[in-house]
Amino acid sequence: MIKEYIIGREGNQNFKIDDEKFSAVSRRHARLTVDEASGVWRLCDEGSANGTYIVDDKGNLLPVTGEVVVAPTTRISLGGKRYNALTIVAHTVVDGGSTFAPDFDELERRLADLKQRMSKKRNDLKWRRILLALLPIACLVIPGLGNEARFISISVASLLNAVLGSIDDPTTLAEERSRTIVCPKCGRALTDKDVERHCCPCGAH
């Protein structure tokens, strides 16, 4: 079965849009089509005054032109950068925001991916440090190498170690975590346990 929702101040989405607070939202702003059989969700603008956008992971607004496929966890902006615009998560159109299960599923997937990248980076760093530490020793024991060549090789190795160490700063991944692993309801950063169960401070799950 295909369900169709008109999102807007006079739409049939499963939550109410405040006329005054979100006046950048048109009466009929966008249309969400949910194909229950295939699980494909499609979004299009309904000729709204201020446009429909998809908000990506970095917070960029991507204008919706024509019909686009979205996920239940896709963030949708009705009205873009205007102060009276409204940002919603696609599944709230269907369930009214009574459950955050799709968001927590997505968070779990994102956290697993992040952890995998973190452990790969730690491993890469370990091997690079070992190799760079061995390089000066190799320079010292290679016979027939002049003192000047030994000195240059050792300097280059320690310089590389310092430069690569600062590029591969693991805090960038920690920052990504604090920016993306957040509660879909209250916006607080979540612990691993929170992601598995529910947001401790606000109880969203």
Ligand SMILES: [Zn+2]
């Ligand atoms: Zn919360």
